[in-house]
């Protein structure tokens with residue numbers, strides 16, 4: 001009999017515990033045994049928030065943000081997809097040409113210094129890992145590629161006479177053999193900046 005009452009009490013507590021207060025509203029916050037991530041610092045959409053000076057919780061897109069379906073021509077940087085002409089494909093009358101494209105707008109020594117500086121930065125970011133900082137083909141990756149028999153060429157072997165500027169631009173854009181292309185990563189201007197910097201590396205290696 002004693003066990004019967006004990007079980008009845010336990011059962012009542014269980015039933016009331018599980019079903020007793022369903023749907024009731026409480027003024028106090030519930031006791032959280034395992035808080036998980038119930039309480040987070042966050043901004044709900046379309047609400048005010050004092051964190052920002054303008055008091056708005058939702059932020060506007062950063063200035064210069066481009067919508068995915070933007071019209072051609074609104075891009076602040078040009079990747080040159082589907083466009084023709086020396087600046088975009090490195091070709092002068094169907095063959096690869098030499099010289100800086102007019103579109104780069106290089107008019108003074110300062111412009112050229114700016115272009116070379118940009119070229120240096122971009123070369124060190126994108127190319128030096130394989131071709132080496134001086135372009136001698138002895139980058140970190142080439143050291144390891146060498147172990148599996150893949151050679152990375154020294155860029156000093158590609159002079160203007162046999163490898164015109166437009167050709168180097170083409171290799172940077174679309175890659176060659178085991179080297180991938182950079183036309184999706186590097187805007188047209190940066191690719192030309194690298195070509196210029198590469199010529200400077202070649203000159204200094206002589």
Ligand code: HEC
Nearest residue numbers: 126127130151152153158168171172176177178179182194
């Ligand atoms: C992942 C390593 C790697 C990176 C990064 C890389 N290259 Fe290469 N590059 C190679 C390899 C390997 C070859 C040889 C390709 C072949 O002939 O099959 C090559 C070849 C070349 C050539 C010679 C093409 C020819 O006619 O034989 C040029 C020029 C060149 N790379 C320039 C660059 C420039 C500029 C960059 C930076 C934008 C760059 N590479 C980034 C691995 C790389």
